[in-house]
Amino acid sequence: MTVSRWIRAAAFAALAFALLVIGAALRPLVLPEDHTATPVLNAIEIGFAQDMTAHHQQALIMVQRLDRDVAPTVLRLAQQLSDAQRIEIGTMLGWLRLADAPPLSPHPMAWMHADAAASHHHSTAVAVQSTGNTMPGMASTAELDALATARGHDAEILFLQLMFRHHQGGLAMARAADQALTSGPVKEAARSMFQSQSQEAGVMGVLLSQLGGQPLQ
Incomplete structure (x- = not known):
């Protein structure tokens, strides 16, 4: 060349x-x-954290409204529930801050109807769908007011009834999130909540029976 x-x-x-x-x-x-950037949390994780935060907050209200003169066993259980759920609320609010998401959802329970959950776990999604946008297990304002005025044995029974039903609703939410998510800290937290709340519900069921009460329908 x-x-x-x-x-x-x-x-x-x-x-x-x-x-x-x-x-x-x-x-x-x-x-x-x-x-x-890859989202810190997906829609199901955000919705679960928001709704479970609200769900836990009502449990704290129940503890606050419980008569302080109830049996030590019931009072001790209430305090343990409060301590555990405060920690979980703090964790979930931390995740939501990292994801730049509000602490509460404008559309409660919408994550339960997400395509991912419905397509892979249709039976679980439908099982809770009948509740609409209402979180399962939540007490009404009238029930919370009744708890605030109840005393002694009546307060023990009503608290255990409301908290037992509340835990049943939380179990449904935790199970749905665990099944809808494939991995990650939110899935692990949902699974841990399911295990701990199953044990707590068992204790409440025993106490309720010993006090002569029955779970709410």
Whole structure:
């Protein structure tokens, strides 16, 4: 190859390289690159954390409204429930802050009807669907007011009845989240909640029976 041909070839290669560099530089302007980061939590994880936070908060209200003069066994159980659920609320609120999500959902229980949960675990989604947008196991305002005025044995029975039903609802939510999610800390937390609340519900069932009460229908 003569010198002139080599120069022309080198010039052509340099021009091609320059065009390549310019094209790469202009690419984000013509075709903006997608810099969207992977979400910290998906929709099901956010919805579960929001709704379970609200669910736990009502449990704390029940503990607050329980008569302090009830039997030590019931009072001790109430305090243990309060301590455990406060920790879990703190964890879930931390996740929601990281995900830049509000602490409470404007559409409670919407995550239960997400396509992922419905397609892979249709029976679980339908099982809770009958409750609409109401979280399962939640006490009414009238029931909470009744608990606030109940005393002694009546307070023990009503507290255990309301908290037992409350835990049954929490178990349904935790089971649904565990089954809908494939991995991650939210799935692990949901599974842990299911295990701990199953044990707590068992204790409450025994205490309720010993006190002559029956679970609410």
